[in-house]
Amino acid sequence: QSALTQPPSVSGSPGQSVTISCTGTSSDVGSYNRVSWYQQPPGTAPKLMIYEVSNRPSGVPDRFSGSKSGNTASLTISGLQAEDEADYYCSSYTSSSTYVFGTGTKVTVL
Amino acid sequence: QVQLVESGGGLVKPGGSLRLSCAGSGSTFSDYYMSWIRQAPGKGLEWVSYISSSSSYTNYAGSVKGRFTISRDNAKNSLYLQMNSLRDEDTAVYYCARGGGSSSSHFDYWGQGTLVTVSS
Numbered sequence: 001q002s003a004l005t006q007p008p009s010v011s012g013s014p015g016q017s018v019t020i021s022c023t024g025t026s027s028d029v030g031s032y033n034r035v036s037w038y039q040q041p042p043g044t045a046p047k048l049m050i051y052e053v054s055n056r057p058s059g060v061p062d063r064f065s066g067s068k069s070g071n072t073a074s075l076t077i078s079g080l081q082a083e084d085e086a087d088y089y090c091s092s093y094t095s096s097s098t099y100v101f102g103t104g105t106k107v108t109v110l
Numbered sequence: 111q112v113q114l115v116e117s118g119g120g121l122v123k124p125g126g127s128l129r130l131s132c133a134g135s136g137s138t139f140s141d142y143y144m145s146w147i148r149q150a151p152g153k154g155l156e157w158v159s160y161i162s163s164s165s166s167y168t169n170y171a172g173s174v175k176g177r178f179t180i181s182r183d184n185a186k187n188s189l190y191l192q193m194n195s196l197r198d199e200d201t202a203v204y205y206c207a208r209g210g211g212s213s214s215s216h217f218d219y220w221g222q223g224t225l226v227t228v229s230s
Contacts, residue, residue: 001172003154034215038155045205045223046155051216089155097169097212099145099157 004029004090004102011108012080020105022073022090028100030071034093037066037075041086049088050075077107085109112136112219114206119224126196126228132189132206132221140164140184145210145217146191148202148226156202159191160210167211174200196228 005023012018022029022037029035035053038046048057050066053073063078073092077084090102118130132144145160159170159180168180179192189206203225207217 032215036216038217045220046217047220048216048218051218057218091155091157091216093212093215098171099160099210101147101155101157104154 001028001094001096001098001100004092004100006088006090006102006105008103009106009108011110013110014080014082016080017076017078018080018107019077020075020088020090020107022075022092022102024071024073024092024100026071027095028092029068029073031095032093033068035066035068035073036091037064038089038091039084039086040089046089080109082109112208114208114219114221116204116206116221116224119204119226121227121229122196123230124197124228127192127194128196128226130191130193130204130206130224130226134187134189134208137208139187142208143211143214144182144189145207146180146189147205147207147217147220148200149205149223150199150202153202157210158204161189162211169211193226196226198228200226201228202226 010018037050040046053068054066113135146158161180177195181190203223205223206221208219209217
C-alpha cells in the first residue's frame with residue numbers, strides 16, 4: 001500500500017487560507033469517506049483535526065475544514081494563525097481493511 | 111480524559127525482539143479497537159496494526175506481517191505489540207492510538223510514543 005500523496009510544504013501569512021491536498025486511489029480515498037487529518041507540531045504526538053472527510057472533533061476550531069472529490073481529499077485552514085504551524089497528515093481506510101497515511105505537509109506561517 | 115501511555119521501547123540489535131505496552135485510562139478501554147502507528151526519525155506516519163475490542167480480529171501492515179503480533183488485555187486496560195526479527199527499518203517512535211478496524215474511520219486519542227532503535 002503506497003502512501004497517500006501530499007505536497008511537502010505550504011505556507012501563508014496570518015489571516016490567509018491554505019489548502020492541503022491528499023491524493024490516493026480508488027482503493028482508498030476514492031472508495032471510502034473514512035478520511036481523517038492529523039496535526040503534529042514538532043516533538044509531539046499527532047492530534048485528530050478532521051474525521052470522516054469533513055467532521056471536526058470537539059475543541060477543534062472551525063477554521064479547519066475538510067472535503068473530498070474523487071480520489072483527492074483536502075484540508076483547508078482559514079484565517080491562518082501562528083499556532084497552526086505544524087506537520088499535517090491525512091489518512092484513509094483501504095480496501096484491504098488497513099489504513100494508509102499521507103506523506104505529510106509542513107505548514108509554515110510567514 | 112482518555113490517556114494512553116506507551117512503554118517498552120529501547121535499543122535492540124537486528125534480529126532481536128522487543129515487547130511494547132500501552133496502558134489506557136479515562137474511558138472504557140474494552141469498547142474500542144486499538145492500533146499501533148509508527149514514525150521513523152524525520153519521516154511520516156505509518157499504520158502498523160489494529161486489534162478489535164474483543165481481540166477476535168487483527169490486521170497488519172505488509173511491512174510487519176509475520177514478525178509483529180498485536181494483543182490486548184482488557185482486564186488490565188493494556189495493549190501490546192510483540193516485535194520479533196527486528197530490522198534497521200523498524201527504528202521509529204511507536205504510538206498507540208484508539209481506533210482502527212472496519213467500523214472506525216480515525217484515531218482519536220494517541221499516546222506520547224516510545225522510541226525503538228534497532229542497531230548493532
